[in-house]
Amino acid sequence: MKTEKIQLEEDEVVLLQVRKHWFVLCIQFFFVLALAIFPGVFLFLTQTSSSIAKALPFNGSIVTALYAGWLIIMWMVLFSIWTNYYLDVWTVTNKRLIAVDQRGFFSRVIASFRLERMQDISISVHGIIATFLDFGTLEIQTAGEEGNFKVTGIPGPADIKAVILSSSDALIPSIQKASERAL
Secondary structure, eight states, X not given: OOOTTSOOOTTOOEEEEEOOOHHHHHHHHHHHHHHHHHHHHHHHHHHHSHHHHHHXXXXXXXXXXXXXXXXXXXXXXXXXXXXXXXXXXXXXXXXXXXXXXXXXXXXXXXXXXEXXXXXXXXXXXXXXXXXXXXXXXXXXXXXXTXXXXXXXXXXXXXXXXXXXXXXXXXXXXXXXXXXXXXX
């Protein structure tokens, strides 16, 4: 995964980058593909039945053009879903968490917070499929103006929580040493 555009500090190391679980992407693709195929199946069934085809007030070439337009729209929706999936990424370093949220094609929100500002971290896994495939929601509450960081549909939320907590715990002694030196 590309991390060149993330400005890291001198001794900062990327520990983990996470995107949504593949099953979330597949479910979204399935619904769009069903929406794309359904009108074609309906048109095929109406065209094979000669009594229905004669009763319809439109010509076959108009229907084909409309269906082709519909397929182009569905292709654009699939591309939008893939772009959102690929560009939404959470990066965990040894000092902070960086959340990139792609909202549409031309809007991106990048938020980060230092791990020492983390107050609470919780995970939730709902449903039998999410339990078996091990994906869920991870929510982090921070001290300060950043508020809550929440990502849904991530793989292995317990593992990611463990990485974040271990990085946060590793920072505490260095923060205490720095505060002792300042006194």
